[in-house]
Amino acid sequence: MRTLARAAAALVLAGLTMAVAAQTTDLPHQPVRMVVTFPPGGSADAVVRMIVPRLTEKLGQQVIVDNRPGAGGNVGLSLVAKAPADGYTLGVGAAGALSANSSLYAQMPFDPLKDFQAVSGLAAIPFVLVGSPTLPAHTLKDLLALAKAQPDKFSIAHGGNGTAMHLSAALLAQMADVKLVQVPYKGSGPAALAVLAGNVQLAVVDLPAALQQIRAGKLVAYAVTSPRRLPQLPDVPTASEAGLAGYESIGWFGVVAPAGTPPAVVQRLNAEITGALNDEAIRTHMRDLGVEPMPTTPEAFEAYIRSETTKWAKVIHQANIKLD
Incomplete structure (x- = not known):
């Protein structure tokens, strides 16, 4: 009888252990x-x-x-x-x-x-580097050559200090060895509007903030920051394709x-x-x-x-x- 009791207790304990393990691994129970x-x-x-x-x-x-x-x-x-x-x-x-x-x-x-x-x-979330149509640069190479010849003359807006857009702009300046004036705004929308208003010459913004204005010709898309071109902007090269080899953000x-x-x-x-x-x-x-x-x-x-x-x-x- 004692042997049977011990065996029964062992089975109960094993069952409880399996139940606890199931509750741990088989989500969800709440x-x-x-x-x-x-x-x-x-x-x-x-x-x-x-x-x-x-x-x-x-x-x-x-x-x-x-x-x-x-x-x-x-x-x-x-x-x-x-x-x-x-x-x-x-x-x-x-x-x-x-x-x-x-x-x-x-x-x-x-x-x-x-x-x-x-x-x-x-x-x-891919970003796009946009600029004013008044800039005398039609490609990213032209733009970077212009910025290198005139340090700190061009301002680049982004969606706020410490954001991925800010870091994308900083990486761009570092890899291209150019000096750009970084200007923070509260999000992509205000940064894109700053270019449209002529308050800054450039901006790194997310696609929804700029797509309509790019298609309307009110903003120039110099490059996308992703490793591949975007289906929404198939004619816009990646920054790496456009002359900044290895750039990705x-x-x-x-x-x-x-x-x-x-x-x-x-x-x-x-x-x-x-x-x-x-x-x-x-x-x-x-x-x-x-x-x-x-x-x-x-x-x-x-x-x-x-x-x-x-x-x-x-x-x-x-x-x-x-x-x-």
Whole structure:
């Protein structure tokens, strides 16, 4: 009888262990919170809300969007870094908070490379270098030659200090060895309008802010910052094609979880997120917004974050950019 009792107890214990393991790896058993480090209405928020219905359906639990903007994404991601590593709290962070901010801020509330587990990329945002039609330069080579001959004469607008557009402009100046006056604005729209108004000669902006004016001939598109040409502007070369070999700079954002999240949970989340990003209707809708779907494996996204951190640290140090 004692032997049978011990065997029964062992079976019960094994069953409980398997149940706990199943709860740990088989998401979900409660709603999943996605902390979006941007305010409602922007590209990142729009993409997240685009995939949330599918994630809710596939996971069988409500996926809740929690917008927590501030400090270049540091506010929202600090909440994620402190959350339980169970897969029920995820963060949607961008190039700033996940790579550049560690070089821009003297103090960070988290370590982007240690406090998070990469889940998947979400989207890439290509930028375009635009200028006034009054400039006596029709190509990027002509423009850079003009800027080199007249240091600090030309102003270049961007979407704000420390943003991916600012860093793109800084990288352009460094690689071309030209001196441009950097002028921050509150977003791509105001930066593009500054060129139209004649307040600055150049700007690095996202595609939606400039596409209509480029097509109308009110802005000149010198180059796109992405590694490939954009379908919306097939005749506009990449900066690398146009004479600045090796230049590449895009905005991007993706999903992370707290460090220590079980691998099986990460893989399940990755499968559902990449499945949504590979849905043709969602891909088309994203491209209509001017963003490119960016599904990745967790390993590839982690490697990308590390490479971007190294890349932008060099640019930020050379340009002496600080946010505090």
